[in-house]
Amino acid sequence: MTISVEKVLDCFLAAGIRATGIRARLRRRVHNDSDADDLSQMAFVRLLSHCKKHGEVPPPVYATKIAINAFYSWCRRRPNRNTVPLSEIEAAATVSPEAALALEELRAQVRAAVDSLPPKYAEVAARKYVRGQSDKEIATELGLCRETVKSKLRRALAILANRLAHMSEKLAC
Numbered sequence: 001m002t003i004s005v006e007k008v009l010d011c012f013l014a015a016g017i018r019a020t021g022i023r024a025r026l027r028r029r030v031h032n033d034s035d036a037d038d039l040s041q042m043a044f045v046r047l048l049s050h051c052k053k054h055g056e057v058p059p060p061v062y063a064t065k066i067a068i069n070a071f072y073s074w075c076r077r078r079p080n081r082n083t084v085p086l087s088e089i090e091a092a093a094t095v096s097p098e099a100a101l102a103l104e105e106l107r108a109q110v111r112a113a114v115d116s117l118p119p120k121y122a123e124v125a126a127r128k129y130v131r132g133q134s135d136k137e138i139a140t141e142l143g144l145c146r147e148t149v150k151s152k153l154r155r156a157l158a159i160l161a162n163r164l165a166h167m168s169e170k171l172a173c
Contacts (some may be wrong), residue, residue: 043067113163121156
C-alpha cells in the first residue's frame with residue numbers, strides 16, 4: 001500500500017505536526033543547529049517510511065516520539081567527547097618527582113578508600129571498574145537484579161566520593 005508524499009504532508013499539517021516544533025525540541029537537546037537539522041531530517045524520513053509502510057499517518061505524539069528516539073540513537077552513535085589525544089597523554093607521562101610522589105600518595109588514598117568499601121559494594125564495583133563487566137553480566141553472575149547492581153554501583157561511588165573528600169580535607173589542613 002503506497003501513499004503519496006503530498007498526502008502525507010497534508011495529513012501532517014492537518015494533524016498539527018509542525019517540523020519547526022520538532023526541530024525546536026531537538027535543538028534544546030543537542031544545543032547545535034546543524035545537529036538539530038540532521039535529527040529533524042532523520043525523524044521525518046522515519047515518519048515517511050512509517051506512513052508508506054502502514055498507509056496511515058500516525059498521531060502527532062508519535063512524530064515527537066520518533067524524533068526523541070532519533071536523538072537517543074544519535075547519542076549512542078556519536079563519538080565519546082571525553083577523548084584525549086595520545087600526544088597529550090605522552091606529554092603528561094613525563095612528570096616531575098614531586099608530582100610523581102603526589103600521584104603515588106593519591107593512589108594510596110584511593111586504594112585505602114576502595115579497600116574500606118563494604119563487601120557487598122566492593123564486589124560489584126570491582127567487577128564493573130576493574131574487570132570491565134557490564135551491569136547485565138554482573139547481575140547474571142551474582143544472581144542479582146540489574147537495577148540492584150546499578151544501585152550498588154551508585155552507592156559504592158557515593159561512599160568513595162565521600163571518603164575521598166574527607167581525605168582531601170585532611171590533607172588540606
